Amino acid sequence: MDAGNVLLDVRDLRTVFHTFDGVAKAVDGVSYQLKEGEPLGIVGESGCGKSVSALSVLRLIPDPPGRIVGGEIFFRETNLLDLSDSDMRKIRGNRISMIFQEPMTSLNPVFTVGGQIAEAFRLHQGLSRQEARERSVDALRLVNIPAPEKCIDQYPHELSGGMRQRVMIAMALGCKPEILIADEPTTALDVTIQAQIIDLMLQLKEELGMAIILITHDLGIIAETVSRIIVMYAGKIVEEASTRTVFKSPLHPYTQGLLQSMPRLGDKVRVGRVRLEEIPGVVPSLYELPTGCRFSTRCRHVMTICKQEEPRLEQIEEGHFCRCWLTHQERQVSGDG
Amino acid sequence: MVERLLNVENLKKYFSIKGGLFQKTMGYVRAVDGVSFFLNRGESLGLVGESGCGKSTTARALLRLIEPTEGKVLFDGKDVCALPKEELRQLRRDMQIVFQDPYASLDPRRSVGQIIGEPLDVFGVCSNRSEREERTACLLKEVGLQPEHAWRYPHEFSGGQRQRIGIARALALNPKLIIGDEPVSALDVSIQAQIINLLEDIQENFGLSYIIIAHDLAVVEHICDRIAVMYLGRIVESAPDVELYTNPKHPYTQALLSAVPEPDPDIRKERIILTGDVPSPSRPPPGCHFHTRCSARQEVCAVNAPVLVDIGGDHYVACHSVAGSS
Numbered sequence: 001m002d003a004g005n006v007l008l009d010v011r012d013l014r015t016v017f018h019t020f021d022g023v024a025k026a027v028d029g030v031s032y033q034l035k036e037g038e039p040l041g042i043v044g045e046s047g048c049g050k051s052v053s054a055l056s057v058l059r060l061i062p063d064p065p066g067r068i069v070g071g072e073i074f075f076r077e078t079n080l081l082d083l084s085d086s087d088m089r090k091i092r093g094n095r096i097s098m099i100f101q102e103p104m105t106s107l108n109p110v111f112t113v114g115g116q117i118a119e120a121f122r123l124h125q126g127l128s129r130q131e132a133r134e135r136s137v138d139a140l141r142l143v144n145i146p147a148p149e150k151c152i153d154q155y156p157h158e159l160s161g162g163m164r165q166r167v168m169i170a171m172a173l174g175c176k177p178e179i180l181i182a183d184e185p186t187t188a189l190d191v192t193i194q195a196q197i198i199d200l201m202l203q204l205k206e207e208l209g210m211a212i213i214l215i216t217h218d219l220g221i222i223a224e225t226v227s228r229i230i231v232m233y234a235g236k237i238v239e240e241a242s243t244r245t246v247f248k249s250p251l252h253p254y255t256q257g258l259l260q261s262m263p264r265l266g267d268k269v270r271v272g273r274v275r276l277e278e279i280p281g282v283v284p285s286l287y288e289l290p291t292g293c294r295f296s297t298r299c300r301h302v303m304t305i306c307k308q309e310e311p312r313l314e315q316i317e318e319g320h321f322c323r324c325w326l327t328h329q330e331r332q333v334s335g336d337g
Numbered sequence: 338m339v340e341r342l343l344n345v346e347n348l349k350k351y352f353s354i355k356g357g358l359f360q361k362t363m364g365y366v367r368a369v370d371g372v373s374f375f376l377n378r379g380e381s382l383g384l385v386g387e388s389g390c391g392k393s394t395t396a397r398a399l400l401r402l403i404e405p406t407e408g409k410v411l412f413d414g415k416d417v418c419a420l421p422k423e424e425l426r427q428l429r430r431d432m433q434i435v436f437q438d439p440y441a442s443l444d445p446r447r448s449v450g451q452i453i454g455e456p457l458d459v460f461g462v463c464s465n466r467s468e469r470e471e472r473t474a475c476l477l478k479e480v481g482l483q484p485e486h487a488w489r490y491p492h493e494f495s496g497g498q499r500q501r502i503g504i505a506r507a508l509a510l511n512p513k514l515i516i517g518d519e520p521v522s523a524l525d526v527s528i529q530a531q532i533i534n535l536l537e538d539i540q541e542n543f544g545l546s547y548i549i550i551a552h553d554l555a556v557v558e559h560i561c562d563r564i565a566v567m568y569l570g571r572i573v574e575s576a577p578d579v580e581l582y583t584n585p586k587h588p589y590t591q592a593l594l595s596a597v598p599e600p601d602p603d604i605r606k607e608r609i610i611l612t613g614d615v616p617s618p619s620r621p622p623p624g625c626h627f628h629t630r631c632s633a634r635q636e637v638c639a640v641n642a643p644v645l646v647d648i649g650g651d652h653y654v655a656c657h658s659v660a661g662s663s
């Protein structure tokens with residue numbers, strides 16, 4: 001692997017939340033790398049730590065109650081966790097930007113759209129009011145908003161959900177960031193609007209050549225947009241591989257279960273009426289995590305060792321990592337023979 | 338022999354917009370604008386569409402949880418819209434609803450036993466306490482919970498379990514019809530499958546009919562036998578599940594199907610990207626509501642609203658461009 005290619009290197013990131021119920025380890029030792037221009041997907045169910053791990057990269061964890069207690073986040077050569085608040089501010093929205101899930105709540109209702117987009121230009125590039133306004137119109141045009149000159153003076157409540165998400169994207173991309181983190185960017189939108197936004201994001205990625213971290217629970221979106229996938233469960237990465245591998249030959253029982261439990265459009269045509277495979281039980285609470293493998297309480301293939309000792313994230317094949325005793329054993333066996 | 342359980346004709350619900358000094362009616366939001374469909378006994382019908390298309394309002398108007406403005410709803414031979422209060426109350430035994438948000442639809446101050454037992458009390462189904470407890474325990478088991486859960490409160494349960502409680506409550510009176518208003522959309526992927534399987538199991542065990550409202554086409558296709566697609570207060574197409582998927586006729590249905598992301602990296606779909614947003618239901622476009630975003634638009638579309646026409650095989654379409662429906 002060409003080391004110069006790595007844009008973001010997250011090493012053993014640990015983020016915890018101190019609450020009345022105890023300490024919740026929302027992200028518990030997560031490591032991954034993102035290369036220049038690469039689209040990376042993080043999937044998992046609510047509470048698995050996918051959003052917290054992304055917010056940690058931008059140091060947007062509210063402290064208290066949250067806190068990054070360990071690890072390093074290298075953005076090119078700098079460890080983001082060592083930066084002062086003002087240096088961090090120079091990176092946020094400039095070199096690394098984020099789009100949030102709720103376009104309704106992440107825009108400020110009392111400022112015009114234009115004012116909010118222009119803020120990034122004025123802060124990061126020191127442009128004048130007039131220049132920033134012109135650049136904002138360009139940014140809105142980039143995200144295919146009809147009549148951007150008019151839109152720029154509107155308030156967020158005057159726009160539809162899809163339009164607001166476009167404004168969010170315009171705001172995030174204004175300064176041509178190297179990394180765009182999109183946290184469930186289309187979850188609040190309708191399918192036809194979702195298709196528009198995904199299309200737009202992919203097109204802009206090509207034009208601007210930025211890397212994307214796409215966080216979602218929707219496996220369909222992830223299959224269509226990213227080249228590599230990280231699957232998270234209860235604060236840990238359980239599997240990491242190329243998109244094709246995750247969908248065609250997943251190794252971790254959780255990934256397998258997730259793929260099988262999802263109804264797919266056209267299944268009745270292909271295979272007729274079948275019962276969905278379900279993953280029994282519920283995601284464990286972060287306060288009472290099971291000992292050993294965190295998925296052991298719901299796993300079909302659970303063994304004695306799974307309940308005693310936590311498996312490590314091991315490389316099974318080139319670029320395919322899995323955290324499971326099953327694959328560990330298979331590797332031992334094939335290694336011996 | 339298939340038997341009609343529900344027949345809806347030209348159902349309308351307009352909400353008035355009040356404004357000005359004396360709260361005069363300034364206009365109407367046409368949430369449901371002339372919807373007709375039917376449901377056979379033991380069948381499940383899916384209502385799909387994007388937010389604001391009127392699918393939830395249709396469901397609520399069917400139950401008269403909100404009074405429909407116009408139209409006829411025949412349920413089991415009785416006209417729901419014309420029933421007097423007491424008879425309507427009795428009829429509600431047969432038609433129940435499961436809501437979307439399992440956090441908001443259960444009273445946090447009441448135990449699960451009380452929540453599920455309430456319909457039993459209201460209709461005096463159980464003569465004494467032990468009978469009631471027995472029935473609640475039985476219902477809890479039916480939805481995959483334990484009888485001792487009856488003493489717990491909603492906050493002690495996860496989202497999926499709460500949805501099970503909501504389903505048990507709907508089942509309590511042995512209804513003929515259950516309406517599921519986005520019953521799984523608030524749940525995680527692995528939990529969704531559990532609830533979908535549960536809904537299918539109890540349909541078989543209790544001989545229920547379903548109307549499932551959802552925006553997720555894959556979920557609806559999985560559960561339902563027939564699917565109706567709504568756009569801005571009207572049904573634009575309805576067909577049996579496989580027929581709708583393999584042979585969609587309405588441009589909106591085609592766009593909707595193509596917009597669903599395919600969870601398979603090898604499949605690259607030809608995607609029809611619709612331009613623009615859904616128009617506001619307070620000022621719907623004249624003629625066909627979809628003509629402002631339609632690729633197959635003709636002159637007639639902006640003038641006349643197409644009617645739902647049978648094109649054979651239980652497949653109905655409302656579009657001027659489809660042969661046989663003009």
